[in-house]
Amino acid sequence: MLFFVLLALLNGVLIGASRTINGQLSTRAGAFRASVWNHVVGLVFLSAVLLVLRTWPDVTDVPVAAYAGGVFGALFVAVNSYVFPRLGAMSASVLVISGQVLSAVLIDCVQQRTLPAPIRLAGVALVLLGLSLPRITARLRQKEIQKCPTEQK
Amino acid sequence: MTGRALDWLLAIAGGVLLTLMTLSNAVLARHTDALWASWAAHGLGAVVALVLVLTIARRKPAPGQNTGSGARTRTPLWYYLGGIPGALVVILSAVAVNSELALAGTIALMLTGQMVFGTAADHLGLLHIPRRRVTGTDLAVAGCVLAGSVLIVLGGA
Structure with missing residues (x-):
């Protein structure tokens, strides 16, 4: 069990590393070229894995819309590579994850035509609270400064 | 804006x-x-x-347009290899999802790993990124977003 926990954590680290490296490349080559390299190198790597495993599924009855993921992926890596060096790895990760989980809740709502479970709503509230924390603390600090203007330097 | x-x-x-x-x-x-x-x-x-x-x-963007940090040096080879850890995740996450962790547990741990890596990378300047001071507010933001995300993932639809 511990092995799988560590494996899943390592996965998160690999995602972070991948996005950070692509971000670094974008500072040299631009965000869209970083997206090309990410996909070409990933494709070569996965081709090698497929050749070793020799598992080719039957791909005859796949809806064309299912391939739209490639389009979203290309755009995602470009956008992500652009913001990563600008915001820093931590802030960029936090914001991307927020957008990811909030949109997932919204899409589930629309698809299932029901409100999210209470625990999920609590999760949404926590994410939104987290995102607004910098604003809240900045405002609090401003008030403190206003209270004692003589001490302001 | x-x-x-x-x-x-x-x-x-x-x-x-x-x-x-x-x-x-x-x-x-x-x-x-x-x-x-x-x-x-x-x-x-x-x-x-x-x-x-x-x-x-x-x-191509002008060198150093985005960060200005040492952009005149040659681009290291590993800058081009970000796709490998990304592709590796596909395989490793399939293994984790099929364990007792199931999908929700795997995603929750992957989000945690991402947050920890982002924090460590900024703090230590890992992978050549510029070091950034991680403030208490930053940690609180990450904590709230992570806790909220885990609730969403584990809370079912």
């Missing part, structure tokens, strides 16, 4: 793109398997990204 606010919105929009990507890749994986779906998505993504470069980003 300030540049900072625009960066924020872009990052959040990136997360939305990621959800849409996951959604369509899941359909593809259901009809085939996870490995092949990822392979196809990478192939198609490469084509789409190449088209984007040729249509809207023909000119």
Whole structure:
């Protein structure tokens, strides 16, 4: 069990590393070229894995819309590579994850035509609270400064 | 709108793109398997990204335009290899999802790993990124977003 926990954590680290490296490349080559390299190198790597495993599924009855993921992926890596060096790895990760989980809740709502479970709503509230924390603390600090203007330097 | 606010919105929009990507890749994986779906998505993504470069980003950015940090030196080879850890995740997460962790547990731990890595990378300047001071507010933001995300993931639909 511990092995799988560590494996899943390592996965998160690999995602972070991948996005950070692509971000670094974008500072040299631009965000869209970083997206090309990410996909070409990933494709070569996965081709090698497929050749070793020799598992080719039957791909005859796949809806064309299912391939739209490639389009979203290309755009995602470009956008992500652009913001990563600008915001820093931590802030960029936090914001991307927020957008990811909030949109997932919204899409589930629309698809299932029901409100999210209470625990999920609590999760949404926590994410939104987290995102607004910098604003809240900045405002609090401003008030403190206003209270004692003589001490302001 | 300030540049900072625009960066924020872009990052959040990136997360939305990621959800849409996951959604369509899941359909593809259901009809085939996870490995092949990822392979196809990478192939198609490469084509789409190449088209984007040729249509809207023909000119390379001026060196050091984005960060200005040592951009005159040669680009290290490993800068081009970000796709490898990304592709590796596809395989390793399939292993984790099939364990007792199941999908929700795996995603929750992957989000945690991402947050920890982001914090450590900024703090230590890992992978050549500029060091940034991680403030108490930063940690509180990450903590809230992580806790909220885990609730969403474990809370079911």
